[in-house]
Amino acid sequence: MAVKGSNRKRSVVHLKCKAPKFAWYLNERRWFFPVHPFLSCDKPLSLIEEAERKAAENGFCDAMLKLWHLYFYLYLSSFPPNLSIFSRKIVEHVCLLKAKHDLSEEEENDMLGYLYTTQYQMGGVVAISLGRISSPNPERYTHALFMRFQKKENLEKFYENPFYMKVLKDYVMTYCHGLTNVDYESEVADEMLSIFRKGEEFNHGVEFVLLISFNEDALGNQAEHALASLASMMLESPSLIVQFTHGLNLSPSSKEYTHGVVIRFRSVEAFEIFINSKEYKNVWHSKFQPIVHKSFSLHFSVDPVGTEIM
Template identity: 65%
Template sequence: MPVQAHIVGPWGIPSITRFHETLISVHFFPSIPFEFSSSPFLHCSAKRSFNVLKSKGIPINCSRWENRLRVDFSASEEPFSGTGSENSASTRKRKVVEHVSLLKAKGDLSNEEETDMLDYIYTSQYQMRGIVAISLGRISDQNPDGYTHAVYMRFQRREDLAKFYSHSFYLGVLKDHVVPYCHGLISVDYESEVEDDILPIFRKGEEFNYGVEFVLLLSVIESANGGSIEDALATFAKLTMDFPSLIVQSTQGTNFNSSDNEYTHCIVIRFRSIEAFQIFVGGSEYKDIWRSKFQPITQKSLSVHFTVDPVGTEIM
């Protein structure tokens, strides 16, 4: 299936099996071969990646955070027409593992320290296998728990997430570049499903280039029965599918992080814009489902969002 896309980074993204001046053949999964056409943007993105990795042997790219402290992967410069309902792949699903962390930065955190922290977290994708998508940034809205930054990562399998948690590079990032700047951190992990196609899995393409990442954490009361929880989540999932003009992708699931179980469930939604986000959360449908389905079974909830901008449009 030939498509136009630009994917860089040697780990957690595809392995390169053949390189020519105008064609790169890659395989994201053994059962899903794809071809990617080269372009000047691809060479620019590749150069950016090597520059990120070369500073003292450690990945640092502070210019990515100049003027805006939010980021996501660079995406295709051309739209992909194969993810619509006309594509048979859209009827198939593939399991993915989602990881969300919320951070409480210290009040005296400087711009330089913030840049350092977020850059080290972001470039973790280049240091370990398994991370297939990442976005992170400064939380745009105030919340009662005082969280200031959010990190979202996607993995192929639970095994990849387990290796991430125990990886020496990740542990070093926490020790040297997160803990010194933060006084609180929570993590939620859950398994979900997305369309079994390249761009939905890796969150690539024009639709993922901009937008708003919305995270909703829920703590369900112990007396709530499984049927009411499943009904609430299923109703919410259907609602997100009813608004394709506002929502690019939505996942949800039960938190299986046994060491951090303050919240039992998590929902992550990528909105197309801040306006789309505001329309959805301000709409009667969302409010009605929250009031009728979630409020009766929810002990505690927390919602945050941050803005995503494209990265990799200039050579460092």
């Protein structure tokens, strides 16, 4: 079969050699998906339709196309019924606070309580967690707030929301002398419990926040490769990790860090096992340390707040 062009030739060879084992594709914000060698699409439901169109354009024979179709369907059937291979884009918001040293318990409860209720005063908030940071840190942050939004537009409206601005003025900055925001777009499994972070798995555990500033010359492939290595490791630790997201910092007010990572661990024990593991330390030292200018991590415990989706 004659195929013009070096790219097409490589695609044919790749299809012949690798189709039975699949061409695996790792996007830093996705699970693993099987991707047809000559397709740019990475959404499974549209793969077949685009495959037929591209095959007609490139002259691939029906037999080879049908062979790939067969392997694709066999692959889909190998997934457990409760595992979603589809993803949904979401936007994560992390706010770190530096409370005054003499903050009383009543003032702390007021601050955290009003921050928690902001989710009910505006649209687009799908998940929230917050709490006191569990251990001292060099940056002297004392509290952390995590919020998930459906879209970037929801996050933009959040910053301008009158209720949030009042909470910030009367119940946050009154008790704090500094804050840092990091926002990023990521993806999660496209099913309700994962999107809304509800259900038994999300009812308790530890929220781990990792903020990273990559060297300028590492932004791009090197940074993406490091994050992909971390994502691959986390996918191999379902007994420890409930969910993780990461992405490029979009916050216009804080450019101190280039990327954010949020990981929900099942328990304090799970968090300690992961952070102290040889695998995590190896990934950090080999993939991140050579290209990271600055990093900061913290964690806080998540208490049960109910299981109903709101």
